[in-house]
Amino acid sequence: MTVGTGASSAAGRPAPWADRTGRGLMAFDALATLVAFADGVLRMGDVPDDRLLTEAWRTFAYLVFTGLWAILATAPRRQPGLWELxxxxxxxxTAFAFTMIGDVPEAQTTGLIDLGLVVTTALAYVLCRGWYAWRTTAPEPASDGRPARSER
Known part of the structure; x- marks a missing residue:
């Protein structure tokens, strides 16, 4: 009898807890970015005309990142290049924001927020084994010790 350690050994598949945790981090990032989008929409009403286009671009980019993190949360091993992008x-x-500290009032806050996104995304990449997206037969997480359908 073999005693499991919580890590899945079948075809390098992530353990169920790791997969759920990584997907949860991506879902959290998606929701947090959706909140940033809502805040951006509210701020656009107070932006001077000469900054409106830039603020709109920034605000709508939040929707794009919300979608990217949602895709990674739902299919972390089926999107080659998306994690890396x-x-x-x-x-x-983040690096750019930290070079602007002192010159731009919001640079430190923005840099810290994006640093948090780097950490959660990198952690989820490892937990979900995001690099498996580059394989043509990316494994799904182990369910309860039974082999995946493709392995039966």
Whole structure:
């Protein structure tokens, strides 16, 4: 008799708890970004005309990231390149925000928020084994120790 350690051994599949946790992090990021979108819509009413286009672009980008994190939450191993693209954007933007500290009043807050998104997305990438999206036969999480249908 083999005693499980909580990690799935079948075809490198993520353990169910890890998969759920990673998907939960992505769902949290999606919901948090949806809240940022709602806040952006409210702020657009107070933006001067010369900044309205930029603020609208920023606000509508929240919807795009909400969708990206929702896709990753629902299908973390079926979107080749999506994890990496989201991480690339968030890492580069976080670094840029931290270089602006002192010059732009909102840079520190924005940088810290995006740093949190980098951490949660990177953690979910590892927990869900997001790199498996690049494989043509990405495994699904183990359910209860039984082999997945594709392995029967």
């Amino acid at each position: 989201v991480l690339l954007h968030k890492i580069v933007f």
